[in-house]
Amino acid sequence: MSNLTQNKKKILLLLTAGAALALNRCPGRYFKILGKLKGGWRDIDDQKIKEEIRELYHSKLVSIKNNNDGTFSLILTEKGKQKVLRYDMEKMRIKFMRWDGKWRIVLFDIPERQKPARDALRSKLKKLGFFEFQKSIFIHPFDCIDEIYFLVEFFQIKPYVRYGIIEKIDNELHLKKHFTNLIKQNS
Numbered sequence: 001m002s003n004l005t006q007n008k009k010k011i012l013l014l015l016t017a018g019a020a021l022a023l024n025r026c027p028g029r030y031f032k033i034l035g036k037l038k039g040g041w042r043d044i045d046d047q048k049i050k051e052e053i054r055e056l057y058h059s060k061l062v063s064i065k066n067n068n069d070g071t072f073s074l075i076l077t078e079k080g081k082q083k084v085l086r087y088d089m090e091k092m093r094i095k096f097m098r099w100d101g102k103w104r105i106v107l108f109d110i111p112e113r114q115k116p117a118r119d120a121l122r123s124k125l126k127k128l129g130f131f132e133f134q135k136s137i138f139i140h141p142f143d144c145i146d147e148i149y150f151l152v153e154f155f156q157i158k159p160y161v162r163y164g165i166i167e168k169i170d171n172e173l174h175l176k177k178h179f180t181n182l183i184k185q186n187s
Helices: 006-023 027-037 046-058 078-091 112-127 145-155 172-185
Strands: 062-066 072-076 103-108 131-134 137-140 161-166
Touching: 006 046, 046 062, 078 145, 103 112, 103 145, 112 131, 112 137, 112 145, 131 172, 145 161
Parallel strands: none
Antiparallel strands: 062 072, 103 137, 103 161, 131 137
16 A cells, blocks of 8 residues: 555545444444544545545546435445555554463464465564464464454465463463563564
8 A cells, every 4th residue: 555645545444444334233343443543534635535536446446436316435446445454454563551461372274275375474473573482373462363353364364273362371481571572672
């Protein structure tokens, strides 16, 4: 999404959030989605919005549907959805908060035919600060289930990835030291 202006990125993200709200039946999730949108429209330059939408349409990231009442609807295309997902993945971070004493563990056994997805997942887990316990086992101290589900869906590897929460692990002192150093680096 690097070739898109900030306004175009916001328009695509707002369209995605609208779709998420429409498809979601959990009231608690509504507020989480809306919280992430906070101020999204406020910073968009009204003078440029029509031009930006026209450019998004010409780049086939959105389609336009004319409504019977003279208004129109913007619809995110598949190409647009992929752009948004890539953008979301680039800015994805796991929040460092007060530790609850539990370890989040991601295990995977992804077939060789999906090696690019396996390598991409491994790389992204490292960028997110996970500790590589073994080649296909990663550990993190903070809640990250939403991020893991997003990655699994994005790389289309759901059958091969497992997520769990454990309370004890035998090398806990080493892990605590690792994450204490990581937290200090990110402060």
